[in-house]
Amino acid sequence: MSMFNDFKAAALAWRQWLEMSLTEVVMHYRRSILGPFWLVLNNLVMIGALGMVYSFVFNMNVENYMPFLAVGLVAWNFLSSFVTGGAGTFIQHASVLKNVNLPLPFYSFKVVCRLVINFAHDVFVLLPVMLIFPQQASLTMFLAIPALILYIINGVALSILLGMLCSRFRDMQNVISNFMQIMFFFTPIFWPASNVSKPLIYEANIFYHYIEIVRAPFLGQIPTLTNWLVVGGVTLVLWVAAIVVYYRYRWRVVHTI
Numbered sequence: 001m002s003m004f005n006d007f008k009a010a011a012l013a014w015r016q017w018l019e020m021s022l023t024e025v026v027m028h029y030r031r032s033i034l035g036p037f038w039l040v041l042n043n044l045v046m047i048g049a050l051g052m053v054y055s056f057v058f059n060m061n062v063e064n065y066m067p068f069l070a071v072g073l074v075a076w077n078f079l080s081s082f083v084t085g086g087a088g089t090f091i092q093h094a095s096v097l098k099n100v101n102l103p104l105p106f107y108s109f110k111v112v113c114r115l116v117i118n119f120a121h122d123v124f125v126l127l128p129v130m131l132i133f134p135q136q137a138s139l140t141m142f143l144a145i146p147a148l149i150l151y152i153i154n155g156v157a158l159s160i161l162l163g164m165l166c167s168r169f170r171d172m173q174n175v176i177s178n179f180m181q182i183m184f185f186f187t188p189i190f191w192p193a194s195n196v197s198k199p200l201i202y203e204a205n206i207f208y209h210y211i212e213i214v215r216a217p218f219l220g221q222i223p224t225l226t227n228w229l230v231v232g233g234v235t236l237v238l239w240v241a242a243i244v245v246y247y248r249y250r251w252r253v254v255h256t257i
Contacts, residue, residue, distance in 0.1 A: 003247055010105035017110035025117050036121045043125045047073060054190055063133050067219060070129040072189040074122045075214040079207065080180050081115045082155035087173045089163030094257040104250055108159035112152060143217035150231060157238040164245050168256045183207055206234055
């Protein structure tokens with residue numbers, strides 16, 4: 001009941017963590033003309049440059065490859081931000097944790113909220129791509145909405161689980177960061193999965209299924225049942241692990257940060 005009350009109290013304080021998240025984003029880009037839209041500009045330039053080059057490398061039509069690359073990168077950035085950002089949830093709030101009595105899920109909700117706000121700017125990356133290559137757009141894009149909601153649900157679990165583990169074992173943050181860099185190249189983001197002769201190479205990659213439930217709808221396709229089952233199963237496992245770790249070690253976080 002104590003654990004349930006922590007989540008309930010954190011959820012009811014949504015105005016506080018929402019306002020704090022907005023303030024953090026604004027302060028991070030203060031005195032900048034474009035602010036967070038610098039990330040949008042950087043992504044657009046990278047997608048345009050890499051799209052032209054890799055479309056020739058993989059012998060793909062630019063009109064098909066550019067949306068494939070754009071949606072894949074945006075989905076990966078959103079997903080990986082939950083992993084790397086969630087790892088530092090309690091460490092970056094150490095001073096507040098030691099001086100203010102707030103339920104631990106409050107910080108997880110705040111971090112996830114900030115990451116969602118940052119992701120909202122990436123929508124401006126997809127808009128020009130979909131306008132230039134409209135043949136990829138269809139009503140299937142609405143299937144990406146439940147996928148993005150699943151991302152957020154996973155983000156909260158990762159923030160609690162990785163945040164508590166990294167507060168105890170500080171080297172884990174570097175391990176997680178390096179691991180995500182490696183998985184970036186092992187996941188079909190730049191390269192099409194159809195070019196691989198052995199499907200097990202990408203089907204065994206959990207991140208592939210997470211990317212597909214967002215990318216496929218934008219490309220006029222429907223994610224497979226396997227994609228949804230893998231994502232649903234991993235989500236369940238993450239939440240069970242997060243609840244177990246939170247139940248056993250929530251009292252120790254303030255002493256380990």
